[in-house]
Amino acid sequence: MDKRKIIFDTDPGIDDAYGIIAAMKQPDMDVLGICTVAGNKGIEFTTTNALKLVHLMDYDCMVYKGAGESMLKVSEDAGATHGADGLGGVKLDYDESKLSDMHAVDYILETVKANPGEIEIIALGPVTNIALAIEKDPETMKKVKVIWTMGGGVHRGNITPVAEFNYWYDAKAVEIMFSIGTDVPIHMIGLDVTHASVFTGNDLTFMKLEGGKLGEILFEMVGPYIESYWKHSRYTGCVIHDLLTVIYAIDQSVCPEEGIYHSNLRVSTKGITIGQTVVDLVNSWKLPVNSIVPMKVDSRKYKEIFFEVLFGKEKVELYKKHVKS
Template sequence: MTALIIDTDPGVDDAFAIALACSSPDVDLLGVTTVFGNVGLAMTTRNALRILALYGREDVPVAAGADRPLVYPHPHRARYVHGEDGLSDRSNLLPERATGVAGTDAVSLLARLLEEAPEPVTIVPIGPLTNIALLLAAHPGARGKIERIVIMGGGIERGNVTAAAEFNIWSDPEAARRVLAEEDVPTVLVPLDLTHRCAVDAAWLDSLAGSGERGRLLVELTATYREFYSRTLGRDGTVVHDAVAMAEAISPGLLATETYAVDVECAHGPARGMTVADRRGAVARELSGVDDGREVAVAVDADLDAVREFLLSRLSS
């Protein structure tokens, strides 16, 4: 059984990731915290509650977190990808949850859940890393209760919101740098280079829609998102970035990783939010005298059909 906490900014692919955790019998979902990102905090929190309601998870505590980055304003949301409400303007298709947000903030809930957990916990941040940076800064003792952090974010060869930067990292580069380059916590980074390769096609989506009411509703939520990705991919399909990271969190080793020293560009300019992965290897870094960034496991490859099958089988259950 994998004990998980999800930090999220739903978002269509976030919805798939939360659904995957809820659909997995080998997951103990301890809590969900929300952050600004794809849309504003009020909407990401509302969406998280509704996705949990779809799966009957009244028991999972939800707490709202950061509504802005650590330092600089967030330039814009991702409504052109996810719709005005974050779920292709179809969030009202989902049920309301009877249980509202917990009477505490996200960082306090994260700290409490970690403290109370009998075993170390996997944290899965699939939005901007503001809440996680604040947790590690304010509660340094929490590190010992974290099994690993599995992050969807970054791009090694490319960006998506800019030529250099992936959206989650770009949304708060200072927070991302704190988590990726400065903290000594076992970390897996699942970048968009790999998540794009795990894109699902129309047949996959049709299979999920035909699996039952929950699957049908998940596919309904992809309308705006699917249109965007169909245009950018050049074929009917979509990229469920966050669900790929969640799959690795649930089934460690599903994705093949390599260890790189990682840093995040925080300067203002065209490279802001860029994830810089030093792929020279430890010996070359040492000999060069330039060895910046701590080492993290970066997902670089996978059996793509196996990943798609893992997602479909769990989400269809």
């Protein structure tokens, strides 16, 4: 079987870690490389964290360091949410030799050139690298098979009332990315669906009890996340935005077909709404479709797929039978 060829573009980050690990465990996905970008933490942190994940999973791929700052030059450190090191304070080793000398932008372009129409990019952070690649060589980037991007939101924000962190961090890059959305399918997993898919205390405890060593590590990782959600939003649990993006890339049926909008999407790059995605769900502007935006999610199915991918069929049966979210 030919495996799906995946490049991650990411700023790990706890929820990035969940997503990357899920893809590494998914049998039909081949993670070719992990590109890093500044976002949740600075570029040195996110690169080290990517190396830690490769080491933890003993996965055969390289890490490519990318953009250290956004095109619009904002900076916000999400340290409080992700823990000081960005991975919830979990101690993990890494192997420096897995870091390539090649810049992430060049890696993306070279890989797409070598595999035209076959590369899927899963973007879990600010999309600066993708935008830089498009600026450098738009024709090559139009040969990307599909982009799965976590960011934006139609009716909600998190860093401002209307903007989501990744897209707010580099709104200019978002604008550039969606400029190829008429050639490359771009699926946007935004806050409308991620916030509808909460991992509860029950879910996470099940993972710790039945997920072996990996389950324990992942449980430990979300500690600061849970604290922060309790403090700010009074959830007992957490939203793992990036994981939903990867699970959706694995199996699109987690987002029911009738809730998926093929729309024109633009992004605000100015004013108090900077970073906001403006998605014309009702096609009132009659502009070209450049985005695929799910607005509904089957949250239970999402978690079942995650547990199956990570821990196998037997465990997910146990989950289905005994655990209510």
